[in-house]
Amino acid sequence: ETGVTQTPRHLVMGMTNKKSLKCEQHLGHNAMYWYKQSAKKPLELMFVYSLEERVENNSVPSRFSPECPNSSHLFLHLHTLQPEDSALYLCASSPQASGSMAYNEQFFGPGTRLTVL
């Protein structure tokens, strides 16, 4: 176990549904991340939060909406998704998002396998 948990592990949703992905880290880290993983492609960084403030938003469509209520929890709210959004969504955490500790490794959760019908 890496100290990062994600729920649900699998999610199937229609294009008109609204759902949320949850991530929780038990490592005392200050930075949390959402990544999208598609087969045979590099991981795509979606959002970065540092001390509960969003510091990075890599041109992600507005149908994905992140929320970070505290440094231990991260959500990804989903609505009106498209079939091409089907992928593995990974959450990660690290001690810091930037600065001298930014070369510390990230710790990943097991991911949520999302299928959009």
Next chain:
Amino acid sequence: AQSVAQPEDQVNVAEGNPLTVKCTYSVSGNPYLFWYVQYPNRGLQFLLKYITGDNLVKGSYGFEAEFNKSQTSFHLKKPSALVSDSALYFCAVRDSNYQLIWGAGTKLIIKP
């Protein structure tokens, strides 16, 4: 442009033989380089990193990686492969905004 390339989609190695998974990078400034492994139905796990110092970095599960500045490479190696090493391996480099740029991954298959 900052980037990471893993030129092989898949590497096949017989158990007991040495293995190499290749990674080259392009980044401005000093490179901070990482290797991660992903087992089926799992998230990514950190293997090792190069920040500064000795060009040969040792990591988890007997893996090591060699940083070569002139060739801008950071190849992952292991002297003797195990069947349990079969997994997806990702190379990453930290960019000037402190975020990780990832390679597309290399599937390593170790055959008994």
